[in-house]
Every structure is written in structure tokens, then in C-alpha cells.
Amino acid sequence: MIELVGVRKSFGKLEVLKDITLGVAKGSVVALIGPSGSGKSTLLRSINLLTVPDQGFIRVGEQALDFTGGHRLPGDRELAAFRARTGMVFQNFNLFPHMSVEENVMSGPVTVLRMPKAEARLLAHGLLAKVGLADKAAAQPDKLSGGQRQRVAIARALAMKPEVMLFDEATSALDPELVGEVLAVIRSLAAEGMTMLLVTHEMAFARDVADRVVFMRDGCVVEEGPARQMIEAPSQPATRAFLSHFH
Ligand code: ADP
Ligand code: MG
Numbered sequence: 001m002i003e004l005v006g007v008r009k010s011f012g013k014l015e016v017l018k019d020i021t022l023g024v025a026k027g028s029v030v031a032l033i034g035p036s037g038s039g040k041s042t043l044l045r046s047i048n049l050l051t052v053p054d055q056g057f058i059r060v061g062e063q064a065l066d067f068t069g070g071h072r073l074p075g076d077r078e079l080a081a082f083r084a085r086t087g088m089v090f091q092n093f094n095l096f097p098h099m100s101v102e103e104n105v106m107s108g109p110v111t112v113l114r115m116p117k118a119e120a121r122l123l124a125h126g127l128l129a130k131v132g133l134a135d136k137a138a139a140q141p142d143k144l145s146g147g148q149r150q151r152v153a154i155a156r157a158l159a160m161k162p163e164v165m166l167f168d169e170a171t172s173a174l175d176p177e178l179v180g181e182v183l184a185v186i187r188s189l190a191a192e193g194m195t196m197l198l199v200t201h202e203m204a205f206a207r208d209v210a211d212r213v214v215f216m217r218d219g220c221v222v223e224e225g226p227a228r229q230m231i232e233a234p235s236q237p238a239t240r241a242f243l244s245h246f247h
Contacts (some may be wrong), residue, residue: 001026001164001195002047006068007056009042016042017053018219024164027193031206031227034216035242040199043216044166047197049079060085061163084112087157091169093149095141101128101152102137106210108160120159127155131185147178151185158189165189167198183209203246207231215239 002024009017016039024030032040047058053067063082065074074082095104105124109115115123128134131151141149150170151167157165167186171179183205190196190209200206206213206227213230215223215238223236234240 001028001061002115002197003059003064004043004047005055005057006044007043007058009039009046009051009053016219017046020056020219020221022214024195024197024231025211026195028211029190029196029198029209031210032197032199032208032214032216033201033203033206033213034222038216039219040216041168044088044197044199045166047166048083048088049074050088058184061158066199084160085163086166087160087162087164087168088168089150089157089170090152091173093141093146093153093173093229095149095152095156097141099141100137100222101133101139101144104141104152105156105159108156112160113126123159124155128152130153130188132181144177146174147181150174150182154182154185154189164195165197169199169201171200171202180216201246203231203243215242217242 004020004022007020009016020043034040034176042051046053047060052073054068057064057066057068058113060082063085065082096107101105102121102124105127106120109120109123110117125137128137131154133148133151135239136144136148171182176180183202187209210227212224213227215230217238223234223239231243
């Protein structure tokens with residue numbers, strides 16, 4: 001469902017992604033782990049083109065973009081169509097503060113997909129029920145806990161009916177007691193067969209929910225493999241050293 005081949009990205013002289021090749025099978029969950037600064041966010045952002053790669057090939061579902069050899073940049077419509085294939089959830093929620101919870105979830109379908117408001121409201125209520133927030137539709141985001149806000153952000157991303165979901169440290173900004181409710185929602189999406197690539201520092205969650213784990217360091221994929229093996233018995237010393245911080 002997601003395929004990256006030879007993806008490179010530099011910021012000035014700093015090469016942040018060095019020839020990344022990676023695949024995520026349809027219906028599978030891949031956890032991306034690694035030290036701060038290793039390029040995990042840049043990799044995720046490249047998949048929905050918040051960051052435009054310098055080199056490489058990226059496919060999501062049926063649509064591929066090729067940046068190799070100074071390939072032309074895609075046009076706006078092509079970019080928009082490509083972005084719409086992925087839903088992204090960030091560390092800091094990024095809800096629209098002046099909109100109610102329901103309006104946050106409706107806004108993408110109404111403005112981007114031109115969905116009638118009544119239909120978008122129904123969709124929003126269904127998704128809010130799914131993330132356990134059916135009773136918060138009329139609330140303003142600032143009245144919610146961090147865990148509730150993050151669940152709204154997930155519902156909002158799902159409202160665009162993405163083929164894949166990308167999570168960038170979705171629980172890192174949460175108080176410890178609120179982490180579980182967000183992980184539970186991600187777990188339920190996995191059980192429904194949603195294709196997901198998630199950056200996380202929750203190693204037990206990665207082991208239990210992901211199919212595969214990818215370890216990145218210094219802009220490179222150092223090692224990848226089945227989740228349990230990667231978390232419990234990685235073969236590379238660098239992966240072992242990184243994981244030792246979590247025990
Ligand atoms: P991670 O998510 O693994 O912590 P990032 O992808 O956020 O890593 O960052 C990798 C490196 O790229 C870091 O050194 C970071 O400072 C740098 N970087 C990320 N985004 C930018 C940017 N827009 N401009 C310049 N440097 C950036
Ligand atoms: Mg990051």
C-alpha cells in the first residue's frame with residue numbers, strides 16, 4: 001500500500017533521509033522507531049508531501065510520484081490527490097480551536113470533498129462514536145483532555161477516508177494516564193485492517209500491535225523485521241543500544 005524507493009531529502013547541507021527504501025503492506029501496521037533527529041518525522045511527512053523529497057519514488061495505493069533524476073514536481077491537483085490518500089495525526093493534535101469537535105471532523109469533507117453538511121455531520125457523529133466521543137460533538141477543543149483531543153484528530157483524519165494512516169508520536173505529548181485511550185483507538189483501527197505507519201516510543205505497543213518494526217538512525221533504515229523479534233531480539237547492535245533505553 002505504501003512503497004518508497006531511494007527516497008532522499010536534505011535540508012541545506014544536512015542529509016536527513018539517505019536512500020530510504022521501505023514498504024507497508026495493505027492492512028498491515030508498521031512502527032517506525034529510532035532516536036530523535038533520525039529522520040522519522042521527515043519520512044512520514046514525505047509520504048504525504050508536507051516535505052517534498054529531493055530524490056526517489058513514492059507510491060501510496062494506486063498513485064505514484066517519481067522524484068528521481070530531478071523529475072518535475074507534481075502539479076497542485078496531483079499533489080492534492082496524493083495527499084488525500086493519507087491521513088496524518090501529529091503529536092500536538094492541530095485541531096481548529098475556533099470550531100466545535102463536530103465541525104473539526106466535518107470540515108475536511110465539506111470544504112475539500114464538497115460533501116453536503118448534513119451528510120458530513122452524520123459521518124462525523126459516526127466517527128466520533130468510533131473513537132468514544134459521541135457525547136462531545138458540540139464541545140470546543142479547549143474543553144477536552146489531551147487524549148480526547150487526539151481522538152478527535154484521529155476522527156478528523158478518518159473523515160477523509162484515507163487509504164493509510166500516518167501517526168507521528170501521537171501519544172508523546174499526552175500525560176501518561178491518557179496514553180492508553182489513544183492507543184486503544186489505534187489498536188481498533190489495526191483490528192479493522194487499516195494500513196498504518198506510526199512513529200512511536202511505546203515499545204510494548206509496537207511489539208503487540210505492529211506487524212513490522214523499522215529502526216532508523218541518522219537518516220537510514222538500520223534494521224527492520226517482525227515486530228516481536230525487532231523489539232525483543234534485534235540483530236543490529238545499534239538497534240539493541242537504542243532499545244536498551246526503554247527497559
Ligand atoms: P525525528 O522525527 O526522527 O526526530 P526529524 O525528521 O524531525 O527527526 O528531523 C531529522 C533532522 O532534520 C533533524 O536534524 C532536524 O533538525 C532536521 N530537520 C527537520 N525538518 C527540518 C527543516 N524543515 N529544516 C531544517 N532542518 C530540518
Ligand atoms: Mg519526529
